[in-house]
Amino acid sequence: MRKSLKVCYSVLLALVLIIPLAACGKEEVQKIRVAEVTRSIFYAPQYVAIEKGFFKEEGLEIDLKTTPGGDKTMTALLSNGADVALVGSETSIYVSAQGSKDPVINFAQLTQTDGTFLVSRNKVDNFSWDQLKGSTFLGQRKGGMPQMAGEFVLKKNGIDPHNDLTLIQNIDYANIATAFASGTGDYVQLFEPTASVFEKEGKGHIIASFGTESGHIPYTTFMAKESFLKDKQDTAEKFTRAVYKAQKWVYEHSAEETAKAIQSFFPDTDLELIETVVDRYKKQESFAKNPILDKEEWNNLQNIMEDAGELPKRISHDSLVNTEIAQQVTKK
Known part of the structure; x- marks a missing residue:
């Protein structure tokens, strides 16, 4: 009887010691709510980052929702219905022109041409x-x-x-x-x-x-409120690193491999058609090769908006673009 009790105590003691150690070794997964303006093959690197586990490698779980239209996507972000928005950079200019105490900042570029x-x-x-x-x-x-x-x-x-x-x-x-x-x-x-x-x-x-x-313009970027990027800079860096991994992956692999990787996001689209589209966008370098939104692209965007009579006012690159996170990620 005593021998049995000793065995039980030994097992319990081992469990007491092992469980905390296992808990300490497990990094907490953080959920990031992403609102995309539309579901499109144009955003292939984003789906690659999800499907290939690049976000998961960074300890992030992506809750992706499609919010059709730039106005709905920005509303989701501004009302705290999303942490990150994937939408055209022009929307951040429109929001800024209306006045905001917590401006929307572009921090990672996904596409760099019109689609x-x-x-x-x-x-x-x-x-x-x-x-x-x-x-x-x-x-x-x-x-x-x-x-x-x-x-x-x-x-x-x-x-x-x-x-x-x-x-x-x-x-x-x-x-x-x-x-x-x-x-x-x-x-x-x-x-x-x-x-x-x-x-x-x-x-x-x-x-x-x-x-x-x-030419090159920040056609679609990931953006977040300035407060989010300040309070969760480490999270933003992890997010951007996952995006960068996917951008490199797309250019290092064939259009066929990319099509197969993102097929689950387009269940009603023929695989061969997905491959054709990926190949077309890849050849004209519509997919950004890194997440950095530079000044030349930003100015080109505003020139196009101004030419169309849609630019509320010119806003400096430094005001609505954070390149520090992307630059840090690409250097590493």
């Missing part, structure tokens, strides 16, 4: 931008970055979008592709994968890239 393509109804063998003159062009919603980048490119190529062609901008984003498929417009500005689907189905032909033409 739309010029699609023609008829096949064009030798395309030149002046062919759009006199045509009907189905553009994006007024005030949005796709529309501003689109008009910037047209002007860059000597076309006045409001006089040299018939510009249609009163169709909701979700219905633009349907309107073109139904016969509206000679040309349309479309995101992927719709542009590639139209080409595959013979409904249109991709003839130019607005992303290539408009």
Whole structure:
């Protein structure tokens, strides 16, 4: 009996000693609520970071929600419904112009070009931008970055979008592709994968890239309130490091491998189509190669907004961009 008691005490003592040691060795996982403006293959590195466990390696659990539209995404961030927002950098400028005691700061860039393509109804063998003159062009919603980048490119190529062609901008984003498929417009500005689907189905032909033409801009970035970045700088650094790992992974692996990695985020999209889109964005370097949003990109963004008459006021790079976190991550 005494021998049995001794064994029981020994087992209990071992458990008492082991459990605290195990608890000490386990790092607490922190949940980060991310609101993305839309679900898009354009954001492939974000999904790679989740799927390949790069966030998990940093002790982070990502609660990803799609909040359609820049206004809804920013509302989620400002109302504390999200910790981090993935949205166009222009939204941080709009919020700042309205006045905020806790400004929204861009801290990690995900995409660095516009993501739309010029699609023609008829096949064009030798395309030149002046062919759009006199045509009907189905553009994006007024005030949005796709529309501003689109008009910037047209002007860059000597076309006045409001006089040299018939510009249609009163169709909701979700219905633009349907309107073109139904016969509206000679040309349309479309995101992927719709542009590639139209080409595959013979409904249109991709003839130019607005992303290539408009140059590098902070098209989509991760942003958070200034207070979050100050109070949880270590968390922001871990988050950015995971993003950077994914950015490198995408450029170090084939479009096919990336497509397979992110397929679960697009269950209704054919794997071959995902690969086509990833390859197209990768070749024109739409995916940022690192999370640093530099001054040149920031100024290019504001130039495009100003040219479109949508810039409330010019705001310095230092005011709404934090590059310290990204620079620290990339140096390591």
